[in-house]
Amino acid sequence: MSLRHHRRRGTAAAALVAALSLALSGCTSGPAAPSSDKQAAQAQPNTAGPAGFAWFRPGAAPAAWLRASLPGQHATLFYPNSLRPMPGDHGTVTVGRDSRAGAVLVYLNVTPRQGDETLRDWPGFRLAHLRYDGMTAVHLDGVSPSLHFRGGRGRCVIDNYTTKIHSNHYQEIACFVQGTHAASVLVAATSARTWRAYRPLLDQVVSSYQAG
Amino acid sequence: MVSVNRIAAPSVTTSAAAPSTAGSRRIPQNGGGDGDGDNFGGPSEGDGNI
Numbered sequence: 001m002s003l004r005h006h007r008r009r010g011t012a013a014a015a016l017v018a019a020l021s022l023a024l025s026g027c028t029s030g031p032a033a034p035s036s037d038k039q040a041a042q043a044q045p046n047t048a049g050p051a052g053f054a055w056f057r058p059g060a061a062p063a064a065w066l067r068a069s070l071p072g073q074h075a076t077l078f079y080p081n082s083l084r085p086m087p088g089d090h091g092t093v094t095v096g097r098d099s100r101a102g103a104v105l106v107y108l109n110v111t112p113r114q115g116d117e118t119l120r121d122w123p124g125f126r127l128a129h130l131r132y133d134g135m136t137a138v139h140l141d142g143v144s145p146s147l148h149f150r151g152g153r154g155r156c157v158i159d160n161y162t163t164k165i166h167s168n169h170y171q172e173i174a175c176f177v178q179g180t181h182a183a184s185v186l187v188a189a190t191s192a193r194t195w196r197a198y199r200p201l202l203d204q205v206v207s208s209y210q211a212g
Numbered sequence: 213m214v215s216v217n218r219i220a221a222p223s224v225t226t227s228a229a230a231p232s233t234a235g236s237r238r239i240p241q242n243g244g245g246d247g248d249g250d251n252f253g254g255p256s257e258g259d260g261n262i
Contacts, residue, residue: 129259129260
């Protein structure tokens with residue numbers, strides 16, 4: 001992936017958010033996307049309710065959505081057809097969409113469990129990993145209890161961080177999901193600036209995830 | 213193999229990525245060898261190379 005695709009977003013990217021978010025969300029419903037740069041800039045990291053995970057309701061994805069499975073696993077990501085496969089490590093699944101200006105609008109990644117992460121230590125593991133990868137200003141916004149995913153159990157964190165390169169500020173829902181046969185990590189992220197706009201879509205992606 | 217399929221439609225396969233072998237499961241980050249977005253300012257992936 002070229003540097004151009006991940007350079008710091010410009011104002012044009014924010015202006016595209018309103019139009020693109022509706023298209024990206026497909027069959028999702030939720031709050032209206034920001035309609036201007038000002039509104040987008042005012043969007044702050046937010047969680048739904050005190051626990052932050054009241055939105056999680058495991059269930060089938062809309063029929064029109066696409067799916068991508070991890071090699072050799074039952075773990076399956078469902079996503080709207082407005083997103084496209086993106087470069088990623090071998091053996092992983094990455095789909096998403098960038099703005100024309102190179103800003104990340106939606107980023108979804110599924111990776112087989114590679115480390116020693118467990119349901120119990122997932123919150124600490126994820127944040128430590130972000131810091132290990134050079135992220136700064138890593139901030140935990142929410143931690144879920146054990147959640148019933150389709151085909152397994154999982155635990156999620158909502159956090160935000162700033163990248164070492166280009167100082168991009170992202171917010172994510174990152175889940176460790178243990179299925180019957182295998183465990184995997186699901187990341188659903190967007191720019192912190194567009195978090196509110198794409199949150200309904202990310203929530204639905206996480207809720208429809210099929211464990212391996 | 214990463215398969216991308218439309219639900220309830222004939223299979224459409226794209227991007228033939230070889231599964232990682234046991235000996236190469238650790239994925240280098242911070243520009244450590246791969247070309248993924250999180251080495252260039254993109255969102256962090258779900259790898260567990262810690």
